[in-house]
Amino acid sequence: MQGLRAVAVALVLVYHVDHDLLPGGYVGVDVFFVISGFLITSLLLREARTEGRVSLGQFYIRRIRRILPAASVVLASTGLAAFWLLPEPRLAETAKELAASALYVENLFLADQSVDYLAAESAASPVQHFWSLAVEEQFYLLWPLLFVAWAAGGPLWGRRRAILAVTAGVLVVSLGFSAVLTASDAESAYFLPQTRMWELAAGGVLAVAAARITWPAAARWVLGWAGLAAIGYAALNYNDQTPFPGLAALVPVAGAAAVIAAGQNGGRWSTYGLLASRPARFGGDISYALYLWHWPVIVFALVLTGSSELEPLYAGLAVVVSVLLAWATKVAVEDPVRRWGLLRSGRHAASFAVAAAVVVGLIGAGQMARYEWLQNVEFDPVQHVGPAALGTSEPAGSGDAQLYPSPVAAGDDLPDVWSECQADPGATKLQSCVYGPDDADTTVALTGDSHAAQWAPALRKIAEERGWQLHVYAKSSCSFTLTTMERNGNDYGKCTEWNEALLDELTGEVEPDILFTTSSANNKAASAATQSEGAVDIAAGMNRLWGPLEDAGTEVVAIRDNPRMATRLPECVSLHSDDLSKCEKPAEEAFSNEDPQLIAAEHDSDVEVVDLTDQFCTGATCLPVIGNVMVYRDSHHITATYSEMLAPELEQAAQNALGGL
Template structure:
């Protein structure tokens, strides 16, 4: 997804608040006497007091009716998200649109709950959940089903399985859990984002609303009990004459929100990829909107000047966040205060007078923005799958122009689904809310799961028929040779693969690993604690391997480009009596020039000094970006070799295999693919940084294992060597190919130690 953490990005946002509060208040309440709650919560209509409060001006009534400025703000939020995903450079922080939605949702839903308590004398949990089901489920389920079918029909089976599996999590409002798990998985982060990823925010909201209405009900019950025990509070004009206590409700939500904010700041600093999707790290944003709804009356009599200042300041804060933030911003944490407080200012500025002449509300209430705002939920649901599936089908990232056209198509879909699905069901009367919502929820979940299971089963059958390969004994490859006098040495198998590619030979019918297992064909440590992730200062548990019968100690130090060699390293070590101690941090180049990785590098150097190993083997990704990045990569490895030389008799750097131009799964499953279409050509930058790294390491007194000929011949690097897929993704070699290289590695490592 656009902000796909990695991308993240990283890493995505949605709109699913109550679009027309006034209409919801007009719907028929649920029948008394029904039992059960649609989401499994014991039904208890919380009876407060049937007495009507004394008539007095109430800002909540004016703020919780239909507000055109809020519809306009919803349009701004969804456009920030969508245009940011389309690739507009100055909106790299467009993901803050989801934070705007969180605050809006907390404000609107809490206001509706409290208004219902004041009007009817009780909070109906069953009616609340029934209305949420009508509002959220139909459009969400429709989008999931269409996305599953489109992925199945348009994408290769490896790409299609991801959104189909994710849709099952989304159907149970647990998508954020799934994407948080992927966010902390280094290798999952290297894959393109899921077309379902934006459903994480629906999950956050619905998880919040499993708790908040119940908590609100408990507080209101406590207030009612206190009033019964203290009749004096029921005297005319006493604060307790109202059906609720603003002060107590505000205290509950403020304390809970501050706790959530504190956790968000801590968790974002510690594990940002997971914090982005975490409900507890986001709950304070909805809580901010809830607190604003509780205290709405305090903003009813603001002057026009104050409204103007607050409203425009709020819009400026949202815009500033969208322009200045990026995927690299630690988010949510304290940075999320900028767009969320900005949203609260805009909402507060419109309480009691949304069309103040000088205020921002009059601009937000313009007809085009209201039109988009009414359809913002549907547009949010459709825009991301349309962008992602189109890019995956094309096989490359699309530019801004095509993405804008795709957004136009997504908006047409949102208009249709709003008119034909979302609005008719949302406006349908509630006669038996518990039963209706339970049936609606069960039906939508069943349909999504049924489509997903059928698609997955069909994919698995295709895999068995076309791509499955029996796992046999993994051969070893012959050593490098000169294809011609004076030519760089290369493996005979690599030379043959390049020559076959030049002839346009077809891809072999049987491959190892099979394509469906390729992404998982990597080194798996004995425990996840045996390696560190990129944001951790050290390994939780140092894990010595092959201790029995070993006479020498080898430390393997580096990033995932060291981990990819572990299968070959462990085989060679078992043959020659080495104990292996991996000190590996995924996603972190072992260089002090990588600021975020410096704490781990310093810890690892201290650990090596305490271990007194016989040898240190370093594996690291070579950065091929800008000239400065290449220079830093080379000098960082040279400095590391210099620092390691006094700590071990032998220090060896293994050459980093050059990255492929694309993902092997995408290339190999492209219609009409041949060996010629699945081969990469080395760039001058790749060659120069490789040579410079070798020179820097040897100048520092360390040894260098040249692996270029194990992967490339005459500057061409095939994805397939013989029947082995050499790369599991565009920059990591497969375990299968690493094991085919095991004897070559053993010989090269032994030679490096004796050099």
């Protein structure tokens, strides 16, 4: 079993160091799940048969002794290292994930984040890999109860076939749920316990059935090598685009089960000889600690090298450091706990668990306190002049002035519409924010995706000053077009439904005097083979919407999409506050995709086009900071602060559209 553990952790380690080497190496986690389910179920079966009962207290004491000491050391060490090594904007998220990991709910936190549009550019935290431990511990809140009931049952329930039927039922139901949810929401399905428990249950079913099955040596030989081949096939041929877990996970799970079923014999040249070798046993011995340490080492290495992936030299160093830390943890933490009989009583185990959670919680609280302190920058109209600095010798602003919002706060500098009326991708029913009086002389509407929503602060300021009424309609990843969009590789039909309903409302009930519209130039058309073709298709769909609006008396104003900068721009600004040129981007790269709004406007001369490129870029360079104001909250959404500062530009466009009103 130790050799199979070594295989599992090696797959995960290589995958995280270099995806290209083993694009499906993440299946190592699935191998771990099967091993864990097999071993734990074997222990529960043995206890039920020899003692006639199963002690839940002793079960959880054993789990604490096995899991918690090493995990607590790694969590605490990683949390402390994050103070000095992570970019400051990451501190809050890391603090939350430290707490989630210490409480073994990290998988639920990540599942929630996977559907959070605002978290799309969040960097992986150094404790993100604790999700798999959380899945296991959540599984073991339920699994032992089956064996408690089985051991306490009557003659009929107490038969082995009864517990086999129940555990197999858990496997089938969870596998079915996994297949369904993976097809509809793969991001969440990856982390949820109900989509993963069948993998642990597979090991459990094998443990229940194995006692009654005697495999001949030839069959063991075949099972062993076929199992390793299945695991290797998944590791080499799966990738980040493979719908997972779902039915695809059957291959590595079945492979792991086959290797376990092959057992310790199988004749000459069996897999047992390979998996029982000294290097394999060593890898298995440190596999748990190596899994715990490898990810924070990689994350910190990426931060220190300032790269998105590790070069071969640094990748090798990360592996060596991870192995040394894992070995030291085994020798200094895991072995003493096992050898000296520590944490054997319920009181001691519970006390340690509480103390460990408190320590990690305090470290996380310290990170959060630092994050809150760094956020505390007051707006100063003398220093924070924003676009007023363009055209001066220092367009970014004074080097000794604090930025507003601060880099750590930029991600939260959002327009109110995000929390009030931004429609999720699955929504088809119209929802909107309405600002201003019902008897306003002028009505303005804003439509599009999140790149439209970011202009709400500017338009709201204009509406308040002029007494206009503003209607905001925004739907994530949904351009204002009748062309079918693509989202996450699938047709985004709900976007089309939304826009059709929106057209009816705008030409019927609302009838705005002006419609401002924009969307990300990176959005894709479902039917197009290339991004350029897609831009033309999206533009044609925009024209089909603009025409009826213009016929109804609405003046259409199209805003050119803003530049797209480096990923996680606030982190770059935080790390390079003394040399912001490292966070700049050539305009040619920042506007690499054709903008459908501009293409559509070429076919409609009545549309007013607003091109604010000169408010983001000087010459051929686009800036991350202008006039001591953070322009972006991520790589492509502008801060609410900078949006509001560009209100005069949009007001001029509105005046032009209405003939100088």
